[in-house]
């Protein structure tokens with residue numbers, strides 16, 4: 306074999322060796338990186354669970370996902386979900402995540418409508434609210450848990466006897482919206498802490514007022530969501546008319562099974578209801 310032939314032979318061997326190595330390393334890499342599947346799914350944490358930087362407990366913790374929190378999963382790999390929650394993204398073991406209902410019907414919520422004699426004016430589906438922008442889509446429905454609907458219908462029937470109607474400003478509120486509000490107004494008196502309890506997100510709280518036979522709002526202590534002591538039930542400076550109207554609303558609501566809260570005259574809870582916290586869309 307002359308020098309030229311030896312050179313060609315060793316070059317060919319070199320090329321074959323490189324192809325082999327590259328091929329092998331590609332296979333090894335494929336085996337090392339877990340097969341990821343893309344998805345778009347809402348899941349709920351069944352317990353407080355760690356969000357980590359990668360698939361497995363050896364990866365660094367990013368945050369704790371609180372029990373009951375809804376997370377959006379974008380990837381799945383080896384029993385773990387890549388999720389986003391509270392503005393952070395990381396991996397959470399699927400052992401601690403459950404499927405969440407996809408829509409209000411699946412979640413057991415029912416719609417209240419003007420056909421049933423209510424006035425629907427969902428403030429968070431408009432820009433005219435304390436956040437200054439719409440938090441719900443335009444054609445959002447007034448949704449509540451079934452037994453809460455029955456109680457509100459009862460209160461509305463009592464109002465009708467006096468020639469009034471109940472106007473609904475807010476009812477079911479997705480948990481993600483509650484977080485959005487809470488991050489702006491960190492005052493438990495005016496926006497409930499979503500990590501602890503958000504009755505609106507269970508569909509068992511209602512924000513309501515009364516209108517007369519012409520559809521005009523009765524005078525009340527304050528406007529909706531005026532987060533001030535004047536909105537409180539123990540405020541002593543109300544006009545006689547506002548106090549009387551508030552007392553009347555309180556009477557028909559409590560007679561129908563609702564409980565009041567001290568900080569907001571318009572907010573009522575149906576606490577006999579044990580509906581789960583939800584994050585389904587409002588339509």
Ligand SMILES: C[C@@H](N)C(=O)N[C@H](C)C(=O)O
Pocket residue numbers: 475486493494495496497503504505510512530569572
């Ligand atoms: C934001 C306000 N309308 C309201 O509903 N507040 C109560 C306390 C809540 O967030 O549950």
Ligand SMILES: [Zn+2]
Pocket residue numbers: 475505510511512571572573
């Ligand atoms: Zn409320």
